[in-house]
Amino acid sequence: MATTACFIIVSRNDIPIYESEVGTATKREDAAQLHQFILHAALDIVQDLAWTTSAMYLKSIDRFNDLVVSVYVTAGHTRFMLLHDSRNDDGIKSFFQEVHELYIKILLNPLYLPGSRITSSHFDTKVRALARKYL
Amino acid sequence: MEPDVSIESSARIQVAVLPIGTVPSNMLRDYYSMLLPLHRIPLSAISSFYTEHQKSPFAHQPWDSGFLQFKFVLGGSQPSPWEDFQSHRKTLAVIGICHCPSSPDLDSVIEQFSNSCKSYPSSLVARCFAFCPDDSQLEDGGKKGGNLRLFPPADRQTLEFHLNTMMQEVAASLLMEFEKWVLQAESSGTILKTPLDSQASLSSEEVIKAKKRRLGRAQKTIGDYCLLAGSPVDANAHYSTAVELARLTGDYFWHAGALEGSVCALLIDRMGQKDSILEDEVRYRYSSVILNYKKSQDNAQRVSPLSFELEATLKLARFLCRRELAKEVTELLTNAADGAKSLIDASDRLILFIEIARLYGSLGYERKAAFFTRQVAQLYLQQDNRLAAISALQVLALTTKAYHVQSRASMFENSIPHKGIGSSVADSGKKYPQSAVSLFESHWSTLQMVVLREILLSAVRAGDPLAAWSAAARLLRSYYPLITPVGQNGLASALKNSAERLPPGTRCADPALPFIRLHSFPLHPTQMDIVKRNTAREDWWAGSAPSGPFIYTPFSKGESNNVKKQELIWVVGEPVQVLVELANPCGFDLKVDSIYLSVHSGNFDAFPVSVSLPPNSSKVITLSGIPTSVGVVSVPGCIVHCFGVVTEHLFKDVDNLLLGAAQGLVLSDPFRCCGSPKLRNVSVPNISVVPPLPLLVSHVVGGDGAIILYEGEIRDVSICLANAGTVPVEQAHISLSGKNQDAVLSYSFEILQSCLPLKPGAEVILPVTLRAWQVGLVDPDTSAAKSASGSIMRHVKDGINPSLLIHYAGPLQTSGNPQSNGSNVPPGRRLVVPLHICVLPGLSFVKARLLSMEFPAHVGENLPKLADTNSNSNGGHADSQTKMDRLVKIDPFRGSWGLRFLELELSNPTDVVFDIRVTVKLENSSDEGNLFGDQDAAEYGYPQTRIDRDCSARVLVPLEHFKLPVLDDSFFMKDVQADGVGGRNTTFSEKNTKAELNACIKNLISRIKVSWHSGRNSSGELNIKDAVQAALQTSIMDVLLPDPLTFGFRLVRNDFDSEKPEAEKESNVDDVQSPSKDSVLAHEMTPMEVLVRNNTKDLIKMNLNVTCRDVAGENCVDGAKATVLWTGVLNDITMEIPPLKEVRQSFCLYFLVPGEYTLAAAAVINDANDILRTRARTNSADEPIFCRGPPYHVRVIGTA
Secondary structure, three states, rough: OOEEEEEEEEOEEEEEEEEOOOOOOOOEEEEHHHHHHHHHHHHHHHHOOOOOOOOOOOEEEEEEEEEEEEEEEEEOOEEEEEOOOOOOHHHHHHHHHHHHHHHHHHHHHHOOOOOOOOOHHHHHHHHHHHHHHHH | OOOOOOOOOOOEEEEEEEEEEOOOOHHHHHHHHHHHHHHHEEEEHHHHOOOOOOOOOOOOOOOOOOEEEEEEEEOOOOOOOOOOOOOHHHEEEEEEEEEEEOOOOOHHHHHHHHHHHHHHOOOEEEEEEEEEOOOOHHHHHHHEEEEEEEEEEOOOHHHHHHHHHHHHHHHHHHHHHHHHHHHHHHOOOOOOOOOOOOOOOOOOOHHHHHHHHHHHHHHHHHHHHHHOOOHHHHHHHHHHHHHHHHEEEEEEEHHHHHHHHHHHHHHHHHEEEEEEEEHHHHHHHHHHHHHHHHHHHOOOOOOOOOHHHHHHHHHHHHHHOOHHHHHHHHHHHHHHHHHHHOOOHHHHHHHHHHHHHHHHHHHHOHHHHHHHHHHHHHHHHOOOOOOHOHHHHHHHHHHHHHOOOOOHHHHHHHHHHHHOOOOOOOHHOOOOOOHHHHHOOEEEEEEEHHHHHHHHHHHHHHOHHHHHHHHHHHHHHHHHHHHHHHHHHHHHHHHHHHHHOOOOOOOOOOOOOOOEEEEOOOOHHHHEEHHHEEOOOOOOOOOOOOOOOOOOOOHHHHHHHHOOOOOOEHHHHHHHHEEEEEEOOOOOOEEEEEEEEEOOOOOOOEEEEEEOOOOOEEEEEEEEEEOOOOOOOHHHHHHHEOOOOOEEHHHHHHHHHHHHHHHOOOOOOEEEEEEOOOOOOOOOEEEEEEOOOOOOOEOOOOOOEEEEEEEEEEEEEEEEEOOOOOOOOOOEEEEEEEOOOOEEEEHHHHHHHHHHOEEOOEEEEEEEEEEOHHHHHHHHHHHHOOOOHHHHHHHHOOOOOEEEEEEEOOOOOOOOOOOOOOHHOEEEEEEEEEEEEEOOOEEEEEEEEEEOOOEEOOOOOOOOOOOOOOOOOHHOOOHHHHHHHHHHHHOOOOOOOEEEEEEEEEEEEOOOEEEEEEEEEOOOOOOOOOHHHHHEEEEEEEEOOOOOOOOOEEEEEEEEHHHOEEOOOHHHOOOOOOOOEEEOOOHHHHHHHHHHHHHHHHHOOOEEEEEEEEEOOOOEOOOOOOHHHHHHHHOHHHHHOOOOOOEEEEEEOOOOOOOOOHHHHHHOHOOOOOOOOOEEEOEEEEEEEEEEEEOOOOOHHHHHHHEEEEEEOOEEEOOOOEEEEEEOOOEEEEEEOOOEEEEEEEEEEEEOOOOEEEEEEEEEEEEHHHHHHHHHHHOOOOOOEEEEOOOOEEEEEOOO
């Protein structure tokens, strides 16, 4: 498991709709802020990169210091962004794929308005479990 | 590291620009700005100043197309330790700038300048430019010569030209110096050192190596000078040699430097032409440059050439910086950013991040740029001084756009140049760029809060209170739900502290708290409602005002154009009000020093109010103002003076916020979290201001409070109308509206009409008569339920009260505008005067019932007045007091058999005393039997009955006076005045319908009035009609109709003449009770008469029987134990009575035993007609009709 990891889902309107610190490192507020700043900045790169490949998993696309940003773009241009300091590429890919399935289940909920915040605690639990499993 | 590096920067000659003496900063800026465009001097231009002393080492100098480039550094810079390595880091020239008027002594100027130049040992050329010399200085300076150059005062263009010439001269001098230096370096060689080179004594091996290296380094430096001299071809040749030598000696650092120089020479040679081959070449060479710099770091040196590697990376990135190569540039910049950790010098890191941010910015990666900009700001903030904080503040301001936390002030600044370009059409659509985007972007709230907090921090450190205030305001307003109450308090105190350092009345574009939304535009209060005037009609107000209780009427559908957008009319000079709702969702007390409507059109005076809002509360307040001139008013928001700063709060922003909250896109709805109910979206109506109108104000004379009336009370009320406007009222009309309109008995329109035109200030008093309605008839709940809804339903607000509608208008044409046509007439107005009537339950009516009383009459000498069963004939010449007595006193000799009373039971639940007075109005109508003519419409009052509080009382109303004198069909014909003789109608029973009966009852009831009064001025009538009607329903015929036959007994004494004049009988009224006269003695023959009167208009045949009973009720005439003897006929006396006549039958009685006896007459009517049958309520025609007279008492005295 990665010591630092921050997972965030950004809707197609560039709104973060889900965010969680999934690292094992003790949480520090300024670090969490920095993570968000890095992820926010990485959106610029994703925006260009997403159109250059047909793959959903964009691998690591950006880094700042020793923190790497890996991105997975769904067909609806929802972006799963993971900030991590580990290099477990396969694990991250699996993580993204499983989260994608969870996200699709969320989307299938008729009461969920696409693009709005994901508040399901079930989703949160599952994502954290996946993070423990793969990262 | 240096800022703003590029590949070409190796070819720029660094020139220090120094102010000499005192130069005002604006003048310095001015002179510097003139110098800046001269950063590139073509070689062709300097040839006139150039003299070739020796053979130039720059063999391939392109004199026709080449140029020298300058980099001006204002204030100069510290000599770099790396200046040997890269000659463009040397300050090669010094230019002094002197403003002669402020430093008159030219000698001292020259001295200062030469002193300044000493700190630039590498400088080859020094010139001092003195501007604006006066004549003496000109003269003086001309002699001085040397480095001083005087610029005579002239216009800017001339000065620029002059300066250009001077710079050409400087350039030529530099070129000559370069030549000199290169020739010297080639011949003798120089020692070139960098901080990288070991300072320690070199070993012999290293000395040999160093010698070889020195050659390569010299070649590289000569190449640098060639480049500076604008000769890329020469430079390239030297660089190539240097690259070879450096490679051989493993001098990586200089190798990289030479390569860099060669790339620069290549680019200069190509004169900025870019193609893919060149690009590839540059990319290839630079990658080896970077590689070589990297290699040079291997040795564990005290000084790291890392900054050169990063600089090279940045140079390449800048060269490649295009959208298509974004990926490559990003890669380079990411690598550069990685290097930041290893940089020792903080300012190097600062420059690195700045450059990275700039490059990302030019790449169009705003968020990346913002990220690094924020890193820069953090570096600035680490330096704990004010200047750094100012820089941090400025840098952070650049990031606000990417993070969507812009100050509104900066947004306006940005939008202005856009408009200048002419894209006004596109702009108009998104006038407030924040509105839509920020709604959707606000979920990066963590970032936004961090950025705003940093702005606040840096602004506080930088001592910029306005920026601090603005940041704190944005933070508090947008993110209060995420901030703890302690943090909110902190922000509030930050706002206050900042405001203390601001001059009072400072404006800030960013609103803080409270949140303000439009609550409603109250339409005009009903007192000043404006009505469109239709000049074509007499009733000009019709159709334009909402009339009736319906919101929608199908007839108004045609004018649907004003349904969409509300139209509001304000009148010049009349205060108007707008309701706004304020919310303070934070955990501190908010004191709004003043708040008033913000009106940009300038024709409105707004009145400020001050409000204080407790934590987590909302409040609806009324903002008012006065329109000052005719035109259109728009109210976009409010100006708020809060936390010491004036801000404008736009309604639109809050509307967007609420919209976002409704969709779950923004954090929280500030109004809902304050417990304010959800409000429909209020749109700002079109408001137009019209010229002054008359204004009637009304008040009820004697106080405007509710008029308290008891049920049924009648009162006169005066309403005072005054014209409070500045225009006379010329037309007026009064009508009634609302419920209970019949409560207004009358109002005097004529009085108002007679006062027109009502001048400003004049007043008129309008009398109105009111009668209170019954409380129970109106449901009081309906009014309470509907009064909450807004102004549309304002009619309902008055609830059950009636109101006077007064439509009035000023003159048709205003004097100032004579050509105003019919369509442009000033509107009229409507005044609604609600008559606040509060009806208290007064006397309450419990029940009514009919009581019958039977008093038998005494047989006396006087004949009971059989002919007049109305029995009011006695009162003919008595005064009203006796009349009244008559009504209630019973004449025992007359008796009142069949007398009926209406008993009204009343209770008084109030706490005042009521006096009840029953009056009966008698109509002198169909009564031919009435002997007195003065009975017309006589009213009889009964004594007052007082009912104390919480008591009940019964009031008796005798009904005997209503009997008709004649039993005929007129009663059933409902025609009281029917012809007495000809009204015979045998088929009347068919007409005896219920309706007629009811009409008759009503007629009867209407004559009975129960009036009350209480206290000094409350009086009214009790509405008991229904109750009385119910009570009378069953026995109305008994009350109204006389029996067909009336019977009477009389003693016949000495005088047999029964036809005494009436008056004489009347004189005996008082002594009829004396027993001596009327009593009968036992054992004496008592002559008596029975009188039978026919009350019908038909001849009646009948059999008369007279009976006499003792007190025990035994018949004492017949039978074995008869105690009364008689003469004459008592039984079965057959007689015929002509219509309305009476017949006497005489007989004598002889009483054997003294005591009380009762005489009664009875008759069986033969051949009864229908009238009689109906009266007798017989069912079959065969049934005999039996008439019984009332009993008469006879008192027999004497001894047995």
